[in-house]
Amino acid sequence: MDPARRYLRTFAVVLGTALLAIALLNWAVNPYSYYPSAWLRPLTWSTRPLRTEALSGCRGVGALIIGSSRSMKLAPAQLQRLTGLRALNASVDSAMAEDFLALLRLARAGCGGSVKEVVLGIDLEAFHDTQGPDGRITGAPAYWAQLPLPERLRSAAAATEKLLAWEQTVQSLRSLRMLREPLPTPTSRFDDDGFLHYVAWEAQKADGTFKLDTSGQVQAYLSRFAGFKHLSHRRLAVLRTFLEETASDGVRVRGFVTPLHADVLAALRSQRGFDALRSELNAQLADLQREFPHFTAFDASEVSAYGGAPDGFWDGAHVDDESSALLLDGLYGRRGDAVQ
Amino acid sequence: MLFNSYGFLFVFLPLVLGVYWSLRPGDGRKWVLLLSSYVFYGVWSWKFAALMLATTSVDYFTAQWLHRSATPRGKRGWLVVSMVSNLGVLAAFKYFDFFARSVNAVAGEPLVGLLDLTLPIGISFYTFESMSYTIDVYRGRVQVLHRFLDYAHFVTMFPRLVAGPIVRYIDLEQQLKDAKPKLEAAVVVEALQFFVFGLLKKVVIADPIATKLVDPLFAQHGELGLVPAWTAALGYTAQLYFDFSGYSDMAMGLGLLVGLRLPRNFNLPYRASSISDFWRRWHISLSTWLRDYLYIPLGGNRHGTARTYLNLFLTMLLGGLWHGANWTFVVWGALHGAALMVDHATQARPKLPAGLGRLLTLLVVVVGWVVFRAESVGQAWTVYRGMLGLTGVDAAFARAHMPMLAFLGVALALSVAPDTSDVKLPVRRVVAVLMALAFAIAITRMSVPSPFLYFQF
Incomplete structure (x- = not known):
């Protein structure tokens, strides 16, 4: 056989085998819970299956907190005091606009129409125009089923792409290495009402050894905003559907743009377009407020908007308990809805 | 579409190459290359693909008219039309707001309004390629392409559409004429x-x-x-x-x-x-x-x-x-x-x-x-x-x-x-x-x- 043909045949066989082996490894180990397969224990905690379960039996819950991990510190107990309604925090990691809708629909099905108030934590990057849906959505089939068909297809495609992802492959191998070891101590946990505890950080704060470090989130947010040039029309349409469905159910929605530490904001501002994106989001939210009287929005990107302390964070992106309390107070009239 | 994306590598490329090499050298292949390049580019924005079609058309026709002009003055006139249209598009999409911001900064007040246009990806590359073609036709270095397909498939071919190399028609003229019947191992x-x-x-x-x-x-x-x-x-x-x-x-x-x-x-x-x-x-x-x-x-x-x-x-x-x-x-x-x-x-x-x-x-x-x-x-x-x-x-x-x-x-x-x-x-x-x-x-x-x-x- 011609040496070039032999070369190409060998190349194709080795490449195909290597890619298939990587995909099978990641499917079987499933370290990030992207897939329904559960042959091995997951390496990371996946909030979507947890929230799906919590919302499947939420009858009697009247107030819901929806958002990303940046809204997980909003306390349902405080919301209950402010509204008089039983509250639940149903925020999921890295929530995009489609996650808002999935969570709302799960609540509509599971709470039997008892929800009357929604607090919606809106991350600017929830409207990323080039980043697809979170691949972890497909790991929770009941959650995935709540999405509109195009989003379902996109999330399935995202999870399929992740079958070959470097990061997941590394974590799969790590998972295999850790099979014989005891599970590491979790660094965070949820209360029954969905309120998040950062176990390690809270312990450090209690004994006075906690030191705020924003550098990790500076890097994370720079990469999260990479390629983000305009708000996604598709995701804005999903938010509109969210508001239409809440309007038809008579649910009041209080939205806020989630805060970031000044270090992260400064880093993002050093990239072209961040302020323009923020203005674009605020303009869109203002339009939606005019169109949907049951919806108000409040730009809390900067701590000064709700009177928080500059360092009132656990890291560069997640506000501490005191700041969360101020934010909720702000949403319920202490500082008024007038802040735009 | 990015070269370093799964969609390009596992769907677009095998499909395009499969169809391309199943055809004999000639118009069929040129159509495959042209249409696939528009799909490749249109994934970013169909509006910008339409802009690319418009600029390609302008350069195709100005080159035709330039070629047909009997007088040097007429030829120069069509060359100017091509340059003005290409540089005009670049000026509007790429430079106008920079100019306006600079003027406004010097004046200390917003004298000039901004266009706020999104920069079409790769515009500087394909514009320069287009310009080199009309200039070379003007200089008599390349023969004018009489069919739109011949010109459009050269300007838009996806392997180097959005970030070069900036290929001149003269560089590829002979290769495009001597198309290979099959892809050698x-x-x-x-x-x-x-x-x-x-x-x-x-x-x-x-x-x-x-x-x-x-x-x-x-x-x-x-x-x-x-x-x-x-x-x-x-x-x-x-x-x-x-x-x-x-x-x-x-x-x-x-x-x-x-x-x-x-x-x-x-x-x-x-x-x-x-x-x-x-x-x-x-x-x-x-x-x-x-x-x-x-x-x-x-x-x-x-x-x-x-x-x-x-x-x-x-x-x-x-x-x-x-x-x-x-x-x-x-x-x-x-x-x-x-x-x-x-x-x-x-x-x-x-x-x-x-x-x-x-x-x-x-x-x-x-x-x-x-x-x-x-x-x-x-x-x-x-x-x-x-x-x-x-x-x-x-x-x-x-x-x-x-x-x-x-x-x-x-x-x-x-x-x-x-x-x-x-x-x-x-x-x-x-x-x-x-x-x-x-x-x-x-x-x-x-x-x-x-x-x-x-x-x-």
Whole structure:
């Protein structure tokens, strides 16, 4: 056989085998819970299956907190005091606009129409125009089923792409290495009402050894905003559907743009377009407020908007308990809805 | 669509190549290439694909009319129409807001309104290709293409549509006429080497340097010490080379897969012995375009020393502006223009030892990349202050980032090692196995979308 043909045949066989082996490894180990397969224990905690379960039996819950991990510190107990309604925090990691809708629909099905108030934590990057849906959505089939068909297809495609992802492959191998070891101590946990505890950080704060470090989130947010040039029309349409469905159910929605530490904001501002994106989001939210009287929005990107302390964070992106309390107070009239 | 995306690699490319090579040479293949290129481009924006169709049509028709004009004046008139339309599109989409902001800043009030247009990806590349075609038709260097399909499939072909190499019709004219009936295995082997090496350069070298070192350092608010400032400068030096030359390698590989040998765009630029030499090695297709369609028409070196210097400076200044509408690119162009003037002025003098010449050239290049990468001239100045040691050393940075600094050292060493075009690997099974494994690793690294740096230009 011609040496070039032999070369190409060998190349194709080795490449195909290597890619298939990587995909099978990641499917079987499933370290990030992207897939329904559960042959091995997951390496990371996946909030979507947890929230799906919590919302499947939420009858009697009247107030819901929806958002990303940046809204997980909003306390349902405080919301209950402010509204008089039983509250639940149903925020999921890295929530995009489609996650808002999935969570709302799960609540509509599971709470039997008892929800009357929604607090919606809106991350600017929830409207990323080039980043697809979170691949972890497909790991929770009941959650995935709540999405509109195009989003379902996109999330399935995202999870399929992740079958070959470097990061997941590394974590799969790590998972295999850790099979014989005891599970590491979790660094965070949820209360029954969905309120998040950062176990390690809270312990450090209690004994006075906690030191705020924003550098990790500076890097994370720079990469999260990479390629983000305009708000996604598709995701804005999903938010509109969210508001239409809440309007038809008579649910009041209080939205806020989630805060970031000044270090992260400064880093993002050093990239072209961040302020323009923020203005674009605020303009869109203002339009939606005019169109949907049951919806108000409040730009809390900067701590000064709700009177928080500059360092009132656990890291560069997640506000501490005191700041969360101020934010909720702000949403319920202490500082008024007038802040735009 | 990105070359380094699963959709391109596993769906678009196999489909296009399968259909392309199943057809005989001729119009069928040209249609496949044309339509697939519009799909490739339209994935970003169908509006911009429509703009590309419009500019392609204008240049096709002006070239026709230019060719048919009986008088030199008529020919010149159609050439002007082509130039005005191409440069007009560039001016509107790329430069108008820069001009308006600059005027408003000087006036202290918003005198000129902004257009706020999104820059169509690759517009600077395909506009320059279009312009070179009409200019070459005007100069009688190429024959006019009478059929729209022949012209449109040349201008839009996806392997080098959005970030070059800037191919002139004259470069491909003969290859397009002598289309191969079938794809030979030996050519596929060569194409794979280009594509895999290019992808490795991008996702294994450039991207980690960008995300772990360059982007965080340039995003840092405030002063940078000596060590982090030099890390930022050298990191971007390596990142830009591996990103852009990686893209060019992939484009060359893809070109081979559709039967075309695209011109080499890089030739070990960081080994250059002078700035003139650097521009013979870096982004060769742009530097030769600027030489042939700007520097020489301006008068080149034909009108005395002072005019030569002025032409060199203007060419580099406009070359800087070609990269983007920002004062940073103006400063970068001016720096290279000044360096070229000094280089020409000292050519008659005894040459520096080769090593010293290379080091000085690299220093100028690295200093230039800082302002090229910076968001503003002010930010570049912050990095320069750090590089000069005016803000302390910050040796702790080196201790905290030792593995990445070692990686950067290896990358910089590789940037002066023989390049993809210079490496001829033996066609043996063991090489095929190693290349396949390297490709598999590169494919796993593609999971984070990462556009090529030159897409923004």
